[in-house]
Amino acid sequence: MAPETQAPLLRISALTKRFGGFTALDNVSVDIPPGQRFGLIGPNGSGKTTLINCISGAFRTEPGTVTFRDEDITRLPPHIRTRRGIARSFQIPRPFRSMTVAENLMVGLDFAADTSVIVSEAHRREAMMSILTRMGLASKANVSATKLSQVELRKMELARAMATHPKLLISDEAMAGLSSSEVDEVLDLLMSLADQDITIIMIEHIMQAVMRFSERVMCLEAGKIIAIGTPDEVMSNQRVQEAYLGT
């Protein structure tokens, strides 16, 4: 009964998203309490990224509502949601290619950082360097974003998201295409961020990583929630196994 005593950070109620005749999300409702490490799994095309796009504002939803920190954000554009505290990374990294790593972060600090904390230009640079150091990218600060390796690109996207001072961080397959040691590296990073009071939604295909990371896991299939609960509960669920094994 613990989650009920606490107001959820993010509440998704009765969310439906259609593209033409195709229903990508079908009446999805879920509450995510503050501080939770939340795993989102499901086969390809099950609606995971669509759900992320609805939370971050890239898609408008009709019908359904998204409530964040007790405020209805269903109709807000993405940049306002970012300023309210929702940050994300992208499945295929989308760095600002004409900029250096440092400048990529400065965009977040310029436009979305908490202005009550970060006031001056010096403040901003300090904040930028501290995020880069934490992400292990300090030596890459003045390198062009196009010159980064895959794992560095993933880290930079998370760093840029952190620059917006998020309360909720959505990591969309930040480990896809990485080696197992790199997966551990990124996983540790996300763990350390979660320890700092940031709620994290992690979408991932690498099952071990999701299971290790998440306190609670949700599985989507064809736009519907087929299981939600602790990692063990979800993994032992009959329908989840069927969805993943394709039987």
Place this chain on the structure above:
Amino acid sequence: MKRNGIYFWIGAALFLAGAMLMTQVIGNQYPFFACYVILQFIVLAVAWSILGGYAGYVNFGTSAFFGVGVYTAVFLFKATGVPLAVQIAAAAAVGALMGFALGLLTLRMQGIFFSIATIAATIIIETAITNWRYVGGASGIQLQRPAVMAPFDNYVEMLFFVQAVMVVLAVAISRYIQNSWIGRGLQALKDDELAAECTGVPTLRLKLTACVISGALMCAAGAPAAMYLQYADPASAFNLNYSVSALAMSLIGGTAHWAGPVIGAILLGVTQQLLTVTISSEVNVLVLGVMLVLFVVAAPEGIIGLIRKVRSKRNEGEG
């Protein structure tokens, strides 16, 4: 940073002082006629670059803004006879409004759709002016220059100086945008619009801001043209050549830095003046087109990009 700013303003002051000196010393009218056109193209290219360069939205509608600037001045002059400064200020205001309206209509479109929409807007506005009898319709309108004001002893010299002031204004605005958070936001949305939104950049508002500023400057640059030619007609005021010139000068100069369009406009403007005098005005459009295609294919970052490349090579050589 601070020191750069001081140098910039000293340079601007010297430029204006030089322009003023020219009007007092040189008696021959021709240099002013020629330089006026070059200055006008600097303003247009710099203004184009604010939306087309920083934000990456290829505007084919420079001639729409320029033409509206011309006709704002024509209308005000005919209706009220207000002085040039008021005509220019009014043109800037109209240009800002037009930028806002056009931006709202078109800035949600991407890439080529935006570009085509701006051509469409140009032709529609031109057609409307062509059907507006009060300002002369298709056949155009003759204008009589009023008396010139001190310290100038000739109207063209005054126009030349006025356009020089607008150059300084346009470059200062463009430079401010580039170095401010607005510039950083525009650069981010140029690279990736969705990623920019999700990093907190209010993309539509920034694009609209760029469109409004760019439009105001283009209209202002067009306002004195009626007095310069003592004549205005829709076909030449809305000529697509203004669009291709502004675009070509910006891209050839390079859009990554405010100085790019200035360099491009001076280079091409001077070449055009020489070609028009020595060969023909058709050939100068040809040269413009060929240069544009060559640069876009072979030197995508323009002259600014070439300079940066040479510099970094030299640094590597030394280090």
Place this chain on the structure above:
Amino acid sequence: MFSFELLLDAVVIGVLLGCFYAAVSLGLSISFGLLDVPHVAHPAFLVLASYAVYFLNEHYGVDPLLAGLLITPLFFLFGLVAYRLYYETFEKRGSDAGVRGIAFFFGIAFIIEVLIILLFGVDQRSVTADYVGKAWRLGDMRIPFRLVVAFVVAAALTILLTLYLSRTFMGRAIRAVAQDQEALRLMGANPIRIKQWAFGIATAVLGIAGALLIIVAPVEPTLDRTYIGRTFCVVVMAGLGSMSGTLVAAIILGVAEAIVLTLFGASWAPAISFAMLLGVLAVRPQGLFGRRS
């Protein structure tokens, strides 16, 4: 002033004119609609074809339609080269092709315009043929024969292209490349070769279209500016890449232009296609008969 007869007149002329607009837009429907090439120079290519037809007609007395057919292979080659150049310089390099690709075609358009001025001067040019000056009388209605020729050829061209795209192997490959380039690559086909071929076809069609353009009315070097509006209006309204949609959209434009011409006079005509284009872009960018979502 305005009567039912006049309206009927306008509608008939508009339908004929519309078919002609379809013929000049078909190429763009392939190059821009299917291949996503920001081909702003399409109308300039069209006017260039008209001048080639004019040249053959004026100096060698070749019938304009035959001349159009004769230059078709040349334009096909021209298209192959143009796409290769575009591909090598922009598509291959990937990022930031947008701004520069558009500027590239805009520059090409201006170069063609000026070359025509330097070669042929700024005056209007027209062709001579038996069918150019004559007209049909249907009751009180007078239908210019040149419009009928344009109508017949345009209809034939549309049908041929539709059949080509749906029935032949290459045609189907072209439509496949528009939808999923990667899938085609996996099947062992080279998408770039197919796109180049398609661009060649799109340009070749302009040979005939250019002949129609100069048959319907005299041409001048800057005529392409007006046709930017007409062709893009038709292609965008049609929904990118749909051939039958192109025909319907072109007829809508033709009728709209003919009616406005009758009601308000010729001076408003240039704005119609652009106004419709702007309207469609602002309200329904996927077109009225949209293929893509």
